[in-house]
Amino acid sequence: MPANGDRNSPRKHSERLDALGIQLPTPPTPLGNYVETSLVGTLLFTSGILPFVDGKLLFTGRLGVDLTVEQGQEAARYAALNALAAASHFLGDMDRIQKVVRVGIALATTEAFTQHAAVADGASDLFAQIFGKEQGHTRLVSGVYSLPVRTPVVLDVVFEVVVQ
Template sequence: MSAEAATPWQKNLDRLGLTLPAVVPPVAAYIPAVRTGSLVYTSGQLPFVDGQLSATGKAGAEVSLEQAAEAARLCALNALAAVHDLVGLDNVVRIVKVVGFVASAPGFSDQPLVINGASEFLGEVFGDAGVHARSAVGVSELPRNTPVEVELIAEVR
């Protein structure tokens, strides 16, 4: 895509040195994203890069805060891929809500800082339209021993 034809979200991904990955195939009985009315809900996305998890283990133990925040960023990128595959990111009006789950070692309480990886990334991609409501939840285990899972809701045209 030429720079002149690129939309703002595409220019921002280019600036960040990122491209939208292929949608991660479901690992159970669900679909990556579903639209109802003007909203797209994504399923929880894991930090897959080329079919491999970027990290495994619990935040605050095997996974540092910084590694977990980067994993949250990758989860958000994968969620955007699911939205794009369904409706195209050009149709995103705003990111409405992000829910992040952090597999946490005992005593780890920086879940909001981990999920900032996703939230700040969405702001970098969409500007003010990327600012959203959010939950950051600590859990004992996540699928495939991933440290982070992120889902989002986007308002679309």
């Protein structure tokens, strides 16, 4: 497969994950009364996904005081992996995902923190590796004072999927 993850390549997204040495984690479970994914037409929406690793938050705290930009990027990447795991679990096949349409990222930050885009690139770079940079996605990143369970990152994704 071309390094840019060309959508027209005969390789599938699951094969691209294997080539990158990435294994999807166990899909996340809701922390409240909601579902992790919802399909509307050809769009699959995820709920807010946290950077859980083996059932525990990867990091806790706020960017700019407790965590570095690099730790934020890692948290965003793990949240993106969890979003892919939720989507794959719902669809039954990762290869039904056509592209990432939109990524929303909320970051727990200090008032002075300004590197939101750099942190969000932790998720965006992962999606570009898997689906191809040329596919692109829209993105909204915001900083907030606090997030549930002291997570530094909450990510939601809209995927375009093949409906069966």
